[in-house]
Amino acid sequence: MQTNLKHFLVAFIFVLSCFCNAQGNRNEFVVVIDPGHGGRDSGTPGTKRYRTTEKDIALDVSLALGKLIQDNLPQVKVIYTRDKDVFPTLNARAIKANKANADLFISIHCNAQPKGKGTAYGSETYVLGLHKNATNLEVAKRENSVIFLEKDHEETYKDFDINDSESLIGLMLMQEDYLDQSIELAAYIENEFQTTAKRKSRGVKQAGFWVLSQTYMPSVLVELGFLTHKKEEDYLNSNKGKSIMTKALFNAVQKYIEMHFKLVNKAAILEKKQDEDDTVTQDIYPEITFKVQIAASSKRISTKSYNFKGLKEISRDKKGNIYKYYYGKTSDYSKIKTQLKHAKSKGYDECFIVAYKNAKRIPLNEALKSTSN
Numbered sequence: 325m326q327t328n329l330k331h332f333l334v335a336f337i338f339v340l341s342c343f344c345n346a347q348g349n350r351n352e353f354v355v356v357i358d359p360g361h362g363g364r365d366s367g368t369p370g371t372k373r374y375r376t377t378e379k380d381i382a383l384d385v386s387l388a389l390g391k392l393i394q395d396n397l398p399q400v401k402v403i404y405t406r407d408k409d410v411f412p413t414l415n416a417r418a419i420k421a422n423k424a425n426a427d428l429f430i431s432i433h434c435n436a437q438p439k440g441k442g443t444a445y446g447s448e449t450y451v452l453g454l455h456k457n458a459t460n461l462e463v464a465k466r467e468n469s470v471i472f473l474e475k476d477h478e479e480t481y482k483d484f485d486i487n488d489s490e491s492l493i494g495l496m497l498m499q500e501d502y503l504d505q506s507i508e509l510a511a512y513i514e515n516e517f518q519t520t521a522k523r524k525s526r527g528v529k530q531a532g533f534w535v536l537s538q539t540y541m542p543s544v545l546v547e548l549g550f551l552t553h554k555k556e557e558d559y560l561n562s563n564k565g566k567s568i569m570t571k572a573l574f575n576a577v578q579k580y581i582e583m584h585f586k587l588v589n590k591a592a593i594l595e596k597k598q599d600e601d602d603t604v605t606q607d608i609y610p611e612i613t614f615k616v617q618i619a620a621s622s623k624r625i626s627t628k629s630y631n632f633k634g635l636k637e638i639s640r641d642k643k644g645n646i647y648k649y650y651y652g653k654t655s656d657y658s659k660i661k662t663q664l665k666h667a668k669s670k671g672y673d674e675c676f677i678v679a680y681k682n683a684k685r686i687p688l689n690e691a692l693k694s695t696s697n
């Protein structure tokens with residue numbers, strides 16, 4: 325009995341330390357690439373002049389994108405939701421990305437127009453949201469309709485009505501936190517399609533894609549172009565076209581990573597320097613200082629104002645595996661109260677004032693007692 329307990333404890337501690345390591349080791353940026361469709365779900369067949377369909381082009385571009393990332397950005401880990409011609413469910417794709425605690429989710433598709441409805445062409449990149457027009461809704465419906473090919477879809481998707489995007493609102497809350505970053509990546513992608521690939525961009529759009537609603541990270545769905553448009557279908561079936569579109573996607577992903585995580589090349593050095601900077605600023609604090617704590621997260625986010633609803637003067641510290649984010653820094657209590665109001669007006673409803681004495685966090689009432697404020 326004693327020995328059993330000991331074995332149990334050893335195993336428990338081992339599992340715990342693995343868990344802690346996994347959580348603490350965020351020097352790695354994880355990108356999940358999701359090639360749309362696959363297996364018995366061919367996606368759009370386009371003009372039917374090719375034997376290949378949407379699923380093949382999506383897979384080719386996805387694998388090439390993953391390879392470019394791995395060859396050029398060694399600290400980025402790439403995970404595919406499928407790397408061959410198989411059919412993972414939409415649900416399985418989202419679960420895989422969430423389990424990997426990924427930092428980005430990129431779903432890759434090709435577009436189609438219903439027969440006789442004109443000859444649209446060009447790329448579109450979607451983020452999750454309520455569609456602004458009927459065309460966006462049609463794209464989302466077409467991409468969501470793969471759920472009907474899944475077994476047990478009534479059970480898995482029981483709260484979701486494909487014809488009613490309002491039914492997605494409840495599910496959308498999960499993506500809400502990441503919407504700004506998703507839009508940012510989508511904008512880089514469409515910009516790259518226009519400049520690097522010299523293609524027509526139809527812009528960044530919003531619609532209710534089920535797969536995007538289930539991921540806990542910035543997520544986009546890319547429509548490379550219309551396979552129902554002959555010239556575009558030719559382009560996307562050509563090796564040249566695919567490699568140019570891949571390069572454009574890579575540039576956009578690289579730019580996003582550079583903006584948000586300074587870990588491409590020499591990341592460790594940068595991180596160390598950042599920590600030293602934090603220490604230095606702490607040493608020169610006046611005796612009592614106040615900040616507004618606005619967020620806490622397991623992710624290390626750059627303190628740029630665009631990541632914090634436009635708030636400037638953002639600082640960060642780390643305790644255990646959690647990064648805390650603060651707005652403002654002053655020894656003047658009335659000033660910090662004004663800054664608290666400002667942060668709340670920006671949507672940080674739960675923010676609060678924290679106090680430090682010689683860079684050590686102390687209870688707020690203790691700080692107030694020892695200041696003349």
Ligand SMILES: [Zn+2]
Nearest residue numbers: 360367433434
């Ligand atoms: Zn698709």
